[in-house]
Structure formats: C-alpha cells, structure tokens
Amino acid sequence: MKKTLLVGALVLPLAVVGTYFALRGTTRAEQGLRCGTFEPPREAPSFSLDGSDGKKLSSRDHLGKVVILEFGFTFCQNVCPATLARLTEVHKKLGSAARDVQLIFVTVDPGRDSPERLREHLAAFNPSFLGATGTPDELAVVRKAYGVVAKQVVSKNPALGYEVDHSSSIYLIDRQGKIRGLVPFGTPADDIVHDLELLLKEPT
Amino acid sequence: MIANAADALSDVHPRVEDGLATPSRIRRHQRFGIVVGAIFTPILFAAMWPVTFDSREELFEIPKGTWARRMAGEKREILPSEIHLLVGVHNVLMLKNSDDVPQIFGPTLLMPGQSLRLPFTRPSENYFACTAHASGQLVIVVEAAPTWPWSRLSWRVRRMLRWLSKP
Numbered sequence: 001m002k003k004t005l006l007v008g009a010l011v012l013p014l015a016v017v018g019t020y021f022a023l024r025g026t027t028r029a030e031q032g033l034r035c036g037t038f039e040p041p042r043e044a045p046s047f048s049l050d051g052s053d054g055k056k057l058s059s060r061d062h063l064g065k066v067v068i069l070e071f072g073f074t075f076c077q078n079v080c081p082a083t084l085a086r087l088t089e090v091h092k093k094l095g096s097a098a099r100d101v102q103l104i105f106v107t108v109d110p111g112r113d114s115p116e117r118l119r120e121h122l123a124a125f126n127p128s129f130l131g132a133t134g135t136p137d138e139l140a141v142v143r144k145a146y147g148v149v150a151k152q153v154v155s156k157n158p159a160l161g162y163e164v165d166h167s168s169s170i171y172l173i174d175r176q177g178k179i180r181g182l183v184p185f186g187t188p189a190d191d192i193v194h195d196l197e198l199l200l201k202e203p204t
Numbered sequence: 205m206i207a208n209a210a211d212a213l214s215d216v217h218p219r220v221e222d223g224l225a226t227p228s229r230i231r232r233h234q235r236f237g238i239v240v241g242a243i244f245t246p247i248l249f250a251a252m253w254p255v256t257f258d259s260r261e262e263l264f265e266i267p268k269g270t271w272a273r274r275m276a277g278e279k280r281e282i283l284p285s286e287i288h289l290l291v292g293v294h295n296v297l298m299l300k301n302s303d304d305v306p307q308i309f310g311p312t313l314l315m316p317g318q319s320l321r322l323p324f325t326r327p328s329e330n331y332f333a334c335t336a337h338a339s340g341q342l343v344i345v346v347e348a349a350p351t352w353p354w355s356r357l358s359w360r361v362r363r364m365l366r367w368l369s370k371p
Binding site for chain 2: 034165166
C-alpha cells in the first residue's frame, strides 16, 4: 500500500508536468498578408476629388501602383498624425520601392481641409503624400462606398470647436485597383512594409 | 511486568487506543479526501490543461435574409460589442456577409458573399468605429496566450465570468 502511494506520489506530478510541457501552447506564424484580407477582393470604388496638388484626383489615376488609402482630417490630434507618422516610417523603410506606392489621404472634414491646408499638412510628413477633398456630399458618397464612418463631435479642446470621430483603419489597394487589405490603427510599420512588399511583387 | 506489557501494547497500537483508525474516522477522512479532490482536481486541470480552440478563427456571419428581416422590424445583434482573442491560438477575426446586400460589418463594408479575415499578432485593444453598436464602437481585446498555470486559470475564470454575464 505504502509502495503504491509512493509510486503514485512520484508518477502523478511527473505526468502532470510532462503533459503541461508537451501540450504547452504553440504559436504559428501568419502566412501571406499580415493585415486584414478580403475574400474575394473587390474593386476599389472609384472617386474623383480635388487633390492637394491642385489637380483632380481620381482613384484610377494610380492603377499600377499600390495605394494606401487613409481617411482622416488635418485638425486631428491623435489618430491621424500617428498613422501618418507611421506611414512616413513605412515609406522610408520601403526604400526605392516606395515610388510604386501612393498614399491618398481623404479628408472627413471638408469644412476646414482645403487642398492647400492638406498639402501643407501632408508635406510635413512626406511630400509625396496626396490629399483629397470635395463637397460634403461627394465625400459622404466615397465614405459610404468604402464603409467608412465619420461623425462630427464637440471637441474637448475649445480652440478646435469640433472633431470628427471616424474609422481609423487604412485600406491597401493593389496594382489592379482591388481592395486587398484593411490595416487596423496601431499596426507596426514592419507589418505594413511586409504587406506592401508582397503586394508590390504581384503583377500589374 | 503486566504494566510493562500494557505499555508495550500501547506503543505498538497507540492509534487503536486514540480511536483514530476507527471505521467512522476512516470514512470521514475518505469523504474529506473526496471533497478536497472534487474541488482541487478541476482547478488543477484548469490551470494545467493548455488553452486550445478547434480553430484560430472567431467567425461572425451575417446570415442570408438578415437585411430583409431588419426591414421587417426584427432587431438582431450579430456582432458583440466586445470580442476577446488570444495571440497565436485564437487570434483571427473572421467576418462573413452571407446576405444578399452589402453590409457594414464591424470595421468595414462587406459585399454579399465577401469575408474579411483579420489576424491579430500582438496583445492589444483595438477600437473600430461601428454603426451597428449603440456605443458606436467595436472593441477587440487581444490577449497573450496564457502559457503558465496561473495565467490559464485566471483566463478560464475570466472567460467563464464573461459567459455568465451574457444576457
């Protein structure tokens, strides 16, 4: 009896510990794009807005490039500048491949974001970034087509008057003009670079 | 001599005299052991057994006919306002629109038959604007996979509490 207890006392903890280490959770790396992926990918809705370069900006102008589409506003105090700073970092990390990537920043605040204001704001991050604005109705149509929500709210900062609560994810559009990825706010620059490099390898 | 023999007997069988090994004592000990075992075995199991899921994906699907039912006045929440995922184990949010019309689903617009597969690789709290919720937000809480006994136990307790607090 004593022997059985002794053996049990030794074997049971060993079995528990052995099972624990044998089945300890294993993690697997993600394959393919690291951001959100659409299946099947759909055509990016086309739009024609006023570009920050003074020209008409059409989404179709950049077929052949990978487009990063961001919705935001220049008076934003946190999400938009953080995303633009990250995309500036991404742009640098891409090196020469960045010439085949175009960022388009569509404003959700047409009342304050003129083409000139957009140009000045974006140039502070990267001169190649393009801004787009239009009438409130035109922009509402674009937002609806992409499933982006935006709502004016009273700002905690009285000097700003109002802010715009809006979707913070960015879209990745491939060279053929299809929406391929949804990148949530806060995604590390290396993950975005990884996905852009994969999209850049695909044929035009 | 007689006294010595009695002393010797008490040395050999002291518990008999104390009454510790009586059948009722043994039964009491057995019951105590069963109760302790019944309490601690599930706790030990919850602490030691690895956290696993059948799939890495947490799937939410808009069923066919949802839009028509909504138009008819039926209110139905498909997406909870808070979703919990675990890095490397159960870390992919899968949204699928099986309805006949485009639907804003969580962070994006999905066409009929389209799905969004959104993996999360780091512990984080993610806030997405979502008109489907009263708060206007969908929160996705991504936790590190619990790999140590205490973290597994606490994760299972939190999961159970969340399940119990569901309406």
